[in-house]
Amino acid sequence: MFNSQQPIPDEYILMSEKDRDERIRAIKSNLGSRLVILGHHYQRDEVIRYADYRGDSLKLAQLAAQEKEAEYIVFCGVHFMAETADMLTSSEQKVILPDLEAGCPMADMAEIDDVEECWNLLTAQYSQEIIPVTYVNSSAEVKAFCGRNGGMTCTSSNAPKIFGKLLGEKKSILFLPDEHLGRNTGLKWGLHDQDILLWTRENPEEVELPEKAPKLILWNGYCTVHQKFKTHHVDEVRRKYPGVTVIVHPECSHAVVERADLSGSTDYIIRQISAAPAGSVWAVGTEINLVHRLAQENPDKTVVSLNENVCLCIMMSRISQPHLLAALENLNQGKVVNQICVDRKITADAISALNRMLELSK
Structure with missing residues (x-):
């Protein structure tokens, strides 16, 4: 699904940040509308400053699809995000991930073979209709699995609407791969603990299936960044900053979401803080690069991380200024490196899952 990793020449690592900056900007100017750079919110400042668009993974992929003139889509994010961009853009466009080692631990927790084993066991046990729903933070193969089996994708923004419609139709949901987003969303719709089954991917044979199909089956995956926020961090920050508003991402545990004042997607967090009074x-309970950027862009407010120990997405940080320059230098010379190419059959099934999401979340 991708070509081999292009090593970074030492010259890019050894040159000064100023020289790298000048070369990146010169290449952007030279390639013009043939190039679009996408920057996820969690990227470090040394990279996101070059982005033509900032956003979350699905929004960026959709924006890339609108850039019909662009031959090259350079996605400063992680692997599953570049996959989605490749699936949504045309066959003439090439999606490049500056570092092919930039993956997502949560997406990797739902391997397709394990997902299919789970599905086979569930559908053999229950006659109740089960709809597979995967968070967009998942591999193209898992998205395609949902598309093939009548399911869909979701985002942290539209998960509540999708859950509400499916539960209202008395359908059970298999939710992948983030158990916390799934639990937080299900409980928001009035589900109780007894309505929810946690599927342990490591030991599926130890899962005790109840006689009646659970309303919600959760895959036990999680975000390694949002796992670091604990309830004692909420208590500590309230003591340190009287009158503070605690806002967290729904990838945090239910205990943390319950203790916070607000929870919502990355865009929701940005909107709330941007619109807040001076x-x-x-x-903020989310990745530290975004928290720092929110503090810089809202100097009339005090914005701090919920966990003062740095909560960094290590994989997202693999994309560096030297990685970006190396990829762009190759493009400027007519060479495409680190290209992400999703199989057409996987793409077709995954697009079905994305389209069902868009239809259901209207």
């Missing part, structure tokens, strides 16, 4: 104080 002088307000915010503690």
Whole structure:
């Protein structure tokens, strides 16, 4: 699904940041509308400053699809994001991931063979209709699995609407790969613990299937960044900053979401803080690069991380200024490196899952 990793020449690592900056900007100018650079919110400042668009994974892929003139889509993010961009853009466009080692631990927790084993066991046990729903933070193969089996994708923004419609139709949901987003969304719709089954991917044979199909089956995956926020961090930040508003991402545990004042997607967090009155104080439970950027872009407010120990997405940080320059230098010379190519059959099934999401979330 991708070609081999292009090593970074030492010259890019050894040159000064100023020289790298000048070369990146010169290449952007030279390639013009043939090039679009996408920057996920969690990228470090040394990279995201070059992005033509900032956003979350699906929004960026959709924006790339609108850039019909662009031959090259350079996605500063992680692997599953570049896959989605490749699936949504035309066959003439080439999607490049500056570092092919930039993966997503949560997406990797749902391997297709394990997912299919789970599905086979569930569908053999229950006559109740089960709809597979995968968070967009998942591989193209898992998205395609959902598409083939009547399911769909979701985002942290539209998960509540999708859950509401499916549960209202008395359908059970198999939710992949983030158990916390799934649990937080299910409980928001009035489900109880007894309505929810946690599927342990490591030991599926130990899962005790109840006689009646659960309303919600959760895959036990998680975001390694959002796992680091704990309830004691909420208590500590309230003591340190009286009057603080605690806002967290729904990939945090239910205990943390319950203890916070607000929870929502990355865009929701950005909107809330941007629209807040001057002088307000915010503690944010999400990736540290975004928290720092929110603090810089809202100097009239106090914005701090909910966990003062740095909560960094290590994989997202693999994309560096030297990685970006190396990829762009090759493109400028007519060489495509680190291209992401999703199989056409996988793409067709995954697009079905994306389209069902868009239809159901209207």
